[in-house]
Amino acid sequence: MKxxxxxxxxxxxxxxxxxxxxxxIIGFLRQKEPTAIVVNRVIGDGTLSHIDKDYAISQGSSADVSQEGSMAQSEELIRELEAADVVVIGTPMHNFTVPSVLKAWIDHVVRARRTFNTTRAGKVGTLRDRPVFIAIASGGRFSGERARQPDFLTPYLKAILATIGLHDLTFFSVQGTGAAPEAVVESRIEADHALQAYFSASPAITSTVLKERAI
Ligand SMILES: Cc1cc2nc3c(=O)[nH]c(=O)nc-3n(C[C@H](O)[C@H](O)[C@H](O)COP(=O)(O)O)c2cc1C
Incomplete structure:
Protein backbone atom coordinates (compact mmCIF):
# COMPACT_ATOMS: atom_id res chain seq x y z
CA MET A 1 0.00 0.00 0.00
CA LYS A 2 1.32 3.48 -0.87
CA ILE A 25 -2.76 16.77 -7.78
CA ILE A 26 -3.93 13.94 -5.51
CA GLY A 27 -6.43 12.96 -8.20
CA PHE A 28 -3.66 12.61 -10.78
CA LEU A 29 -1.53 10.61 -8.33
CA ARG A 30 -4.43 8.29 -7.56
CA GLN A 31 -5.07 7.67 -11.24
CA LYS A 32 -1.62 6.05 -11.23
CA GLU A 33 -2.08 4.30 -7.93
CA PRO A 34 -5.80 3.84 -7.16
CA THR A 35 -5.14 2.01 -3.89
CA ALA A 36 -2.91 4.73 -2.48
CA ILE A 37 -3.92 5.91 0.98
CA VAL A 38 -4.20 9.65 1.56
CA VAL A 39 -3.25 10.80 5.03
CA ASN A 40 -4.68 14.28 5.65
CA ARG A 41 -2.76 16.51 8.03
CA VAL A 42 -4.92 19.60 8.42
CA ILE A 43 -2.98 22.50 9.93
CA GLY A 44 -4.75 25.46 8.31
CA ASP A 45 -7.24 25.57 11.19
CA GLY A 46 -4.45 26.66 13.54
CA THR A 47 -4.61 23.59 15.77
CA LEU A 48 -0.88 22.90 15.46
CA SER A 49 0.80 24.81 18.25
CA HIS A 50 4.12 26.58 18.02
CA ILE A 51 7.15 24.79 19.42
CA ASP A 52 7.62 24.94 23.20
CA LYS A 53 10.53 25.68 25.54
CA ASP A 54 11.87 22.11 25.79
CA TYR A 55 11.86 21.78 22.03
CA ALA A 56 13.74 25.07 21.63
CA ILE A 57 16.33 23.94 24.21
CA SER A 58 16.76 20.63 22.39
CA GLN A 59 17.59 22.43 19.15
CA GLY A 60 20.40 24.41 20.73
CA SER A 61 22.07 21.61 22.68
CA SER A 62 21.95 17.88 23.18
CA ALA A 63 20.65 18.39 26.76
CA ASP A 64 18.01 15.94 27.93
CA VAL A 65 14.56 17.48 27.70
CA SER A 66 11.03 16.22 28.22
CA GLN A 67 9.89 14.12 25.30
CA GLU A 68 6.33 15.35 25.76
CA GLY A 69 4.75 18.51 24.34
CA SER A 70 6.35 19.71 21.11
CA MET A 71 8.89 16.87 21.10
CA ALA A 72 6.05 14.33 20.95
CA GLN A 73 4.18 16.39 18.36
CA SER A 74 7.36 16.68 16.30
CA GLU A 75 7.92 12.93 16.42
CA GLU A 76 4.37 12.26 15.24
CA LEU A 77 4.70 14.69 12.31
CA ILE A 78 8.13 13.36 11.31
CA ARG A 79 6.89 9.74 11.36
CA GLU A 80 3.96 10.79 9.18
CA LEU A 81 6.42 12.36 6.75
CA GLU A 82 8.73 9.33 6.83
CA ALA A 83 5.80 7.01 6.06
CA ALA A 84 4.80 9.01 2.97
CA ASP A 85 5.86 7.98 -0.53
CA VAL A 86 4.64 11.30 -1.90
CA VAL A 87 3.87 14.56 -0.12
CA VAL A 88 1.32 17.12 -1.33
CA ILE A 89 1.32 20.51 0.39
CA GLY A 90 -1.60 22.84 -0.32
CA THR A 91 -0.81 26.36 0.82
CA PRO A 92 -1.79 29.97 0.30
CA MET A 93 0.87 32.68 0.01
CA HIS A 94 0.71 34.90 3.08
CA ASN A 95 2.77 38.07 3.17
CA PHE A 96 5.06 36.93 0.35
CA THR A 97 5.85 33.58 2.00
CA VAL A 98 4.39 30.49 3.69
CA PRO A 99 1.53 31.00 6.17
CA SER A 100 2.56 30.81 9.82
CA VAL A 101 0.83 27.43 10.24
CA LEU A 102 3.12 25.91 7.60
CA LYS A 103 6.11 27.53 9.30
CA ALA A 104 4.97 25.90 12.57
CA TRP A 105 4.83 22.49 10.82
CA ILE A 106 8.32 23.11 9.40
CA ASP A 107 9.61 24.00 12.88
CA HIS A 108 8.36 20.59 14.05
CA VAL A 109 9.71 18.47 11.19
CA VAL A 110 13.08 20.18 10.66
CA ARG A 111 14.67 18.89 13.85
CA ALA A 112 18.35 18.76 14.77
CA ARG A 113 19.79 15.26 15.29
CA ARG A 114 16.57 13.78 13.91
CA THR A 115 15.80 14.99 10.38
CA PHE A 116 19.13 16.75 9.83
CA ASN A 117 22.63 16.68 11.26
CA THR A 118 25.02 19.59 11.39
CA THR A 119 28.36 18.74 9.83
CA ARG A 120 31.45 20.73 8.82
CA ALA A 121 29.91 20.98 5.38
CA GLY A 122 26.63 22.33 6.76
CA LYS A 123 23.27 20.74 7.52
CA VAL A 124 22.71 17.30 6.02
CA GLY A 125 19.23 15.82 5.79
CA THR A 126 18.43 12.34 7.06
CA LEU A 127 15.13 11.72 5.25
CA ARG A 128 14.89 9.57 2.13
CA ASP A 129 14.11 11.84 -0.82
CA ARG A 130 10.59 11.55 -2.26
CA PRO A 131 8.41 13.70 -4.53
CA VAL A 132 6.85 16.74 -2.91
CA PHE A 133 4.12 18.57 -4.83
CA ILE A 134 3.25 22.06 -3.68
CA ALA A 135 -0.09 23.64 -4.63
CA ILE A 136 -0.01 27.40 -4.07
CA ALA A 137 -2.80 29.96 -4.22
CA SER A 138 -2.00 33.66 -4.15
CA GLY A 139 -4.08 36.82 -4.37
CA GLY A 140 -1.56 38.45 -6.71
CA ARG A 141 1.07 37.08 -9.07
CA PHE A 142 4.51 36.12 -7.77
CA SER A 143 6.08 34.65 -10.91
CA GLY A 144 6.26 35.56 -14.56
CA GLU A 145 6.18 38.93 -16.28
CA ARG A 146 3.08 40.09 -14.43
CA ALA A 147 4.58 39.51 -10.97
CA ARG A 148 4.48 42.65 -8.84
CA GLN A 149 5.66 41.20 -5.54
CA PRO A 150 8.62 39.22 -4.22
CA ASP A 151 8.40 35.45 -3.80
CA PHE A 152 9.91 34.21 -0.54
CA LEU A 153 7.66 31.15 -0.59
CA THR A 154 9.11 28.89 -3.29
CA PRO A 155 12.83 29.58 -2.58
CA TYR A 156 12.21 29.12 1.13
CA LEU A 157 10.48 25.76 0.72
CA LYS A 158 13.25 24.59 -1.64
CA ALA A 159 15.93 25.52 0.88
CA ILE A 160 14.28 24.26 4.04
CA LEU A 161 12.97 20.96 2.66
CA ALA A 162 16.37 20.27 1.08
CA THR A 163 17.84 20.65 4.57
CA ILE A 164 16.03 17.50 5.69
CA GLY A 165 16.69 15.59 2.45
CA LEU A 166 13.66 16.49 0.32
CA HIS A 167 14.95 17.83 -3.00
CA ASP A 168 12.34 16.58 -5.45
CA LEU A 169 9.91 19.53 -5.37
CA THR A 170 7.32 20.42 -8.02
CA PHE A 171 5.25 23.60 -7.75
CA PHE A 172 1.83 24.33 -9.21
CA SER A 173 -0.11 27.51 -8.58
CA VAL A 174 -3.30 29.44 -9.07
CA GLN A 175 -2.09 33.03 -8.96
CA GLY A 176 -4.14 36.23 -8.93
CA THR A 177 -7.17 34.96 -6.98
CA GLY A 178 -7.87 38.58 -6.00
CA ALA A 179 -8.40 39.57 -9.63
CA ALA A 180 -11.70 39.76 -11.53
CA PRO A 181 -13.64 36.45 -11.64
CA GLU A 182 -12.88 35.90 -15.34
CA ALA A 183 -9.16 36.33 -14.66
CA VAL A 184 -9.35 33.81 -11.80
CA VAL A 185 -11.07 31.30 -14.09
CA GLU A 186 -8.22 31.89 -16.55
CA SER A 187 -5.62 31.22 -13.81
CA ARG A 188 -7.35 27.96 -12.86
CA ILE A 189 -7.33 26.89 -16.50
CA GLU A 190 -3.59 27.72 -16.69
CA ALA A 191 -2.98 25.56 -13.62
CA ASP A 192 -5.07 22.72 -15.08
CA HIS A 193 -3.01 22.82 -18.28
CA ALA A 194 0.22 22.74 -16.28
CA LEU A 195 -1.04 19.70 -14.31
CA GLN A 196 -2.21 17.93 -17.44
CA ALA A 197 1.12 18.59 -19.19
CA TYR A 198 3.16 17.46 -16.20
CA PHE A 199 1.29 14.26 -15.43
CA SER A 200 0.79 13.18 -19.03
CA ALA A 201 4.37 13.99 -20.08
CA SER A 202 5.86 12.17 -17.09
CA PRO A 203 3.76 9.08 -16.49
CA ALA A 204 6.86 7.37 -15.09
CA ILE A 205 7.33 10.00 -12.41
CA THR A 206 4.21 9.15 -10.45
CA SER A 207 3.79 5.50 -11.25
CA THR A 208 7.47 4.60 -10.91
CA VAL A 209 7.93 6.67 -7.82
CA LEU A 210 4.88 5.23 -6.12
CA LYS A 211 5.83 1.68 -7.02
CA GLU A 212 9.52 1.89 -6.22
CA ARG A 213 9.27 3.79 -2.97
CA ALA A 214 6.99 1.46 -1.10
CA ILE A 215 7.13 1.88 2.67
C1 LIG B 1 -2.80 37.13 5.94
C2 LIG B 1 -2.83 37.10 4.45
C3 LIG B 1 -1.73 37.51 3.75
C4 LIG B 1 -1.72 37.46 2.35
N1 LIG B 1 -0.60 37.82 1.68
C5 LIG B 1 -0.55 37.71 0.34
C6 LIG B 1 0.65 38.00 -0.37
O1 LIG B 1 1.67 38.36 0.18
N2 LIG B 1 0.63 37.84 -1.69
C7 LIG B 1 -0.47 37.44 -2.39
O2 LIG B 1 -0.41 37.31 -3.60
N3 LIG B 1 -1.62 37.15 -1.75
C8 LIG B 1 -1.68 37.26 -0.40
N4 LIG B 1 -2.83 36.93 0.28
C9 LIG B 1 -3.99 36.46 -0.49
C10 LIG B 1 -4.05 34.94 -0.55
O3 LIG B 1 -2.84 34.39 -0.97
C11 LIG B 1 -5.15 34.55 -1.53
O4 LIG B 1 -6.40 34.99 -1.06
C12 LIG B 1 -5.18 33.07 -1.79
O5 LIG B 1 -6.03 32.79 -2.87
C13 LIG B 1 -5.66 32.30 -0.55
O6 LIG B 1 -5.55 30.92 -0.83
P1 LIG B 1 -6.54 29.86 -0.17
O7 LIG B 1 -7.88 30.05 -0.84
O8 LIG B 1 -5.90 28.56 -0.52
O9 LIG B 1 -6.59 30.15 1.28
C14 LIG B 1 -2.86 36.99 1.66
C15 LIG B 1 -3.99 36.57 2.39
C16 LIG B 1 -3.97 36.62 3.76
C17 LIG B 1 -5.17 36.14 4.51
Whole structure:
Protein backbone atom coordinates (compact mmCIF):
# COMPACT_ATOMS: atom_id res chain seq x y z
CA MET A 1 0.00 0.00 0.00
CA LYS A 2 1.32 3.48 -0.87
CA UNK A 3 0.93 6.62 1.21
CA UNK A 4 0.25 10.14 0.06
CA UNK A 5 0.65 12.72 2.84
CA UNK A 6 -1.53 15.77 2.23
CA UNK A 7 -0.64 18.79 4.34
CA UNK A 8 -3.47 21.31 4.14
CA UNK A 9 -2.47 24.83 5.18
CA UNK A 10 -5.31 27.22 4.33
CA UNK A 11 -7.60 28.58 7.06
CA UNK A 12 -10.36 28.26 4.44
CA UNK A 13 -10.23 24.47 4.58
CA UNK A 14 -11.63 22.45 1.70
CA UNK A 15 -13.09 25.50 -0.05
CA UNK A 16 -9.64 27.06 -0.35
CA UNK A 17 -8.13 27.55 -3.78
CA UNK A 18 -4.92 25.83 -2.66
CA UNK A 19 -6.93 22.86 -1.28
CA UNK A 20 -8.77 22.45 -4.58
CA UNK A 21 -5.47 22.53 -6.47
CA UNK A 22 -3.94 20.03 -4.03
CA UNK A 23 -6.97 17.75 -4.54
CA UNK A 24 -6.38 17.86 -8.30
CA ILE A 25 -2.76 16.77 -7.78
CA ILE A 26 -3.93 13.94 -5.51
CA GLY A 27 -6.43 12.96 -8.20
CA PHE A 28 -3.66 12.61 -10.78
CA LEU A 29 -1.53 10.61 -8.33
CA ARG A 30 -4.43 8.29 -7.56
CA GLN A 31 -5.07 7.67 -11.24
CA LYS A 32 -1.62 6.05 -11.23
CA GLU A 33 -2.08 4.30 -7.93
CA PRO A 34 -5.80 3.84 -7.16
CA THR A 35 -5.14 2.01 -3.89
CA ALA A 36 -2.91 4.73 -2.48
CA ILE A 37 -3.92 5.91 0.98
CA VAL A 38 -4.20 9.65 1.56
CA VAL A 39 -3.25 10.80 5.03
CA ASN A 40 -4.68 14.28 5.65
CA ARG A 41 -2.76 16.51 8.03
CA VAL A 42 -4.92 19.60 8.42
CA ILE A 43 -2.98 22.50 9.93
CA GLY A 44 -4.75 25.46 8.31
CA ASP A 45 -7.24 25.57 11.19
CA GLY A 46 -4.45 26.66 13.54
CA THR A 47 -4.61 23.59 15.77
CA LEU A 48 -0.88 22.90 15.46
CA SER A 49 0.80 24.81 18.25
CA HIS A 50 4.12 26.58 18.02
CA ILE A 51 7.15 24.79 19.42
CA ASP A 52 7.62 24.94 23.20
CA LYS A 53 10.53 25.68 25.54
CA ASP A 54 11.87 22.11 25.79
CA TYR A 55 11.86 21.78 22.03
CA ALA A 56 13.74 25.07 21.63
CA ILE A 57 16.33 23.94 24.21
CA SER A 58 16.76 20.63 22.39
CA GLN A 59 17.59 22.43 19.15
CA GLY A 60 20.40 24.41 20.73
CA SER A 61 22.07 21.61 22.68
CA SER A 62 21.95 17.88 23.18
CA ALA A 63 20.65 18.39 26.76
CA ASP A 64 18.01 15.94 27.93
CA VAL A 65 14.56 17.48 27.70
CA SER A 66 11.03 16.22 28.22
CA GLN A 67 9.89 14.12 25.30
CA GLU A 68 6.33 15.35 25.76
CA GLY A 69 4.75 18.51 24.34
CA SER A 70 6.35 19.71 21.11
CA MET A 71 8.89 16.87 21.10
CA ALA A 72 6.05 14.33 20.95
CA GLN A 73 4.18 16.39 18.36
CA SER A 74 7.36 16.68 16.30
CA GLU A 75 7.92 12.93 16.42
CA GLU A 76 4.37 12.26 15.24
CA LEU A 77 4.70 14.69 12.31
CA ILE A 78 8.13 13.36 11.31
CA ARG A 79 6.89 9.74 11.36
CA GLU A 80 3.96 10.79 9.18
CA LEU A 81 6.42 12.36 6.75
CA GLU A 82 8.73 9.33 6.83
CA ALA A 83 5.80 7.01 6.06
CA ALA A 84 4.80 9.01 2.97
CA ASP A 85 5.86 7.98 -0.53
CA VAL A 86 4.64 11.30 -1.90
CA VAL A 87 3.87 14.56 -0.12
CA VAL A 88 1.32 17.12 -1.33
CA ILE A 89 1.32 20.51 0.39
CA GLY A 90 -1.60 22.84 -0.32
CA THR A 91 -0.81 26.36 0.82
CA PRO A 92 -1.79 29.97 0.30
CA MET A 93 0.87 32.68 0.01
CA HIS A 94 0.71 34.90 3.08
CA ASN A 95 2.77 38.07 3.17
CA PHE A 96 5.06 36.93 0.35
CA THR A 97 5.85 33.58 2.00
CA VAL A 98 4.39 30.49 3.69
CA PRO A 99 1.53 31.00 6.17
CA SER A 100 2.56 30.81 9.82
CA VAL A 101 0.83 27.43 10.24
CA LEU A 102 3.12 25.91 7.60
CA LYS A 103 6.11 27.53 9.30
CA ALA A 104 4.97 25.90 12.57
CA TRP A 105 4.83 22.49 10.82
CA ILE A 106 8.32 23.11 9.40
CA ASP A 107 9.61 24.00 12.88
CA HIS A 108 8.36 20.59 14.05
CA VAL A 109 9.71 18.47 11.19
CA VAL A 110 13.08 20.18 10.66
CA ARG A 111 14.67 18.89 13.85
CA ALA A 112 18.35 18.76 14.77
CA ARG A 113 19.79 15.26 15.29
CA ARG A 114 16.57 13.78 13.91
CA THR A 115 15.80 14.99 10.38
CA PHE A 116 19.13 16.75 9.83
CA ASN A 117 22.63 16.68 11.26
CA THR A 118 25.02 19.59 11.39
CA THR A 119 28.36 18.74 9.83
CA ARG A 120 31.45 20.73 8.82
CA ALA A 121 29.91 20.98 5.38
CA GLY A 122 26.63 22.33 6.76
CA LYS A 123 23.27 20.74 7.52
CA VAL A 124 22.71 17.30 6.02
CA GLY A 125 19.23 15.82 5.79
CA THR A 126 18.43 12.34 7.06
CA LEU A 127 15.13 11.72 5.25
CA ARG A 128 14.89 9.57 2.13
CA ASP A 129 14.11 11.84 -0.82
CA ARG A 130 10.59 11.55 -2.26
CA PRO A 131 8.41 13.70 -4.53
CA VAL A 132 6.85 16.74 -2.91
CA PHE A 133 4.12 18.57 -4.83
CA ILE A 134 3.25 22.06 -3.68
CA ALA A 135 -0.09 23.64 -4.63
CA ILE A 136 -0.01 27.40 -4.07
CA ALA A 137 -2.80 29.96 -4.22
CA SER A 138 -2.00 33.66 -4.15
CA GLY A 139 -4.08 36.82 -4.37
CA GLY A 140 -1.56 38.45 -6.71
CA ARG A 141 1.07 37.08 -9.07
CA PHE A 142 4.51 36.12 -7.77
CA SER A 143 6.08 34.65 -10.91
CA GLY A 144 6.26 35.56 -14.56
CA GLU A 145 6.18 38.93 -16.28
CA ARG A 146 3.08 40.09 -14.43
CA ALA A 147 4.58 39.51 -10.97
CA ARG A 148 4.48 42.65 -8.84
CA GLN A 149 5.66 41.20 -5.54
CA PRO A 150 8.62 39.22 -4.22
CA ASP A 151 8.40 35.45 -3.80
CA PHE A 152 9.91 34.21 -0.54
CA LEU A 153 7.66 31.15 -0.59
CA THR A 154 9.11 28.89 -3.29
CA PRO A 155 12.83 29.58 -2.58
CA TYR A 156 12.21 29.12 1.13
CA LEU A 157 10.48 25.76 0.72
CA LYS A 158 13.25 24.59 -1.64
CA ALA A 159 15.93 25.52 0.88
CA ILE A 160 14.28 24.26 4.04
CA LEU A 161 12.97 20.96 2.66
CA ALA A 162 16.37 20.27 1.08
CA THR A 163 17.84 20.65 4.57
CA ILE A 164 16.03 17.50 5.69
CA GLY A 165 16.69 15.59 2.45
CA LEU A 166 13.66 16.49 0.32
CA HIS A 167 14.95 17.83 -3.00
CA ASP A 168 12.34 16.58 -5.45
CA LEU A 169 9.91 19.53 -5.37
CA THR A 170 7.32 20.42 -8.02
CA PHE A 171 5.25 23.60 -7.75
CA PHE A 172 1.83 24.33 -9.21
CA SER A 173 -0.11 27.51 -8.58
CA VAL A 174 -3.30 29.44 -9.07
CA GLN A 175 -2.09 33.03 -8.96
CA GLY A 176 -4.14 36.23 -8.93
CA THR A 177 -7.17 34.96 -6.98
CA GLY A 178 -7.87 38.58 -6.00
CA ALA A 179 -8.40 39.57 -9.63
CA ALA A 180 -11.70 39.76 -11.53
CA PRO A 181 -13.64 36.45 -11.64
CA GLU A 182 -12.88 35.90 -15.34
CA ALA A 183 -9.16 36.33 -14.66
CA VAL A 184 -9.35 33.81 -11.80
CA VAL A 185 -11.07 31.30 -14.09
CA GLU A 186 -8.22 31.89 -16.55
CA SER A 187 -5.62 31.22 -13.81
CA ARG A 188 -7.35 27.96 -12.86
CA ILE A 189 -7.33 26.89 -16.50
CA GLU A 190 -3.59 27.72 -16.69
CA ALA A 191 -2.98 25.56 -13.62
CA ASP A 192 -5.07 22.72 -15.08
CA HIS A 193 -3.01 22.82 -18.28
CA ALA A 194 0.22 22.74 -16.28
CA LEU A 195 -1.04 19.70 -14.31
CA GLN A 196 -2.21 17.93 -17.44
CA ALA A 197 1.12 18.59 -19.19
CA TYR A 198 3.16 17.46 -16.20
CA PHE A 199 1.29 14.26 -15.43
CA SER A 200 0.79 13.18 -19.03
CA ALA A 201 4.37 13.99 -20.08
CA SER A 202 5.86 12.17 -17.09
CA PRO A 203 3.76 9.08 -16.49
CA ALA A 204 6.86 7.37 -15.09
CA ILE A 205 7.33 10.00 -12.41
CA THR A 206 4.21 9.15 -10.45
CA SER A 207 3.79 5.50 -11.25
CA THR A 208 7.47 4.60 -10.91
CA VAL A 209 7.93 6.67 -7.82
CA LEU A 210 4.88 5.23 -6.12
CA LYS A 211 5.83 1.68 -7.02
CA GLU A 212 9.52 1.89 -6.22
CA ARG A 213 9.27 3.79 -2.97
CA ALA A 214 6.99 1.46 -1.10
CA ILE A 215 7.13 1.88 2.67
C1 LIG B 1 -2.80 37.13 5.94
C2 LIG B 1 -2.83 37.10 4.45
C3 LIG B 1 -1.73 37.51 3.75
C4 LIG B 1 -1.72 37.46 2.35
N1 LIG B 1 -0.60 37.82 1.68
C5 LIG B 1 -0.55 37.71 0.34
C6 LIG B 1 0.65 38.00 -0.37
O1 LIG B 1 1.67 38.36 0.18
N2 LIG B 1 0.63 37.84 -1.69
C7 LIG B 1 -0.47 37.44 -2.39
O2 LIG B 1 -0.41 37.31 -3.60
N3 LIG B 1 -1.62 37.15 -1.75
C8 LIG B 1 -1.68 37.26 -0.40
N4 LIG B 1 -2.83 36.93 0.28
C9 LIG B 1 -3.99 36.46 -0.49
C10 LIG B 1 -4.05 34.94 -0.55
O3 LIG B 1 -2.84 34.39 -0.97
C11 LIG B 1 -5.15 34.55 -1.53
O4 LIG B 1 -6.40 34.99 -1.06
C12 LIG B 1 -5.18 33.07 -1.79
O5 LIG B 1 -6.03 32.79 -2.87
C13 LIG B 1 -5.66 32.30 -0.55
O6 LIG B 1 -5.55 30.92 -0.83
P1 LIG B 1 -6.54 29.86 -0.17
O7 LIG B 1 -7.88 30.05 -0.84
O8 LIG B 1 -5.90 28.56 -0.52
O9 LIG B 1 -6.59 30.15 1.28
C14 LIG B 1 -2.86 36.99 1.66
C15 LIG B 1 -3.99 36.57 2.39
C16 LIG B 1 -3.97 36.62 3.76
C17 LIG B 1 -5.17 36.14 4.51
Missing amino acids: NILHVSCSPRGETAESSKLAQK
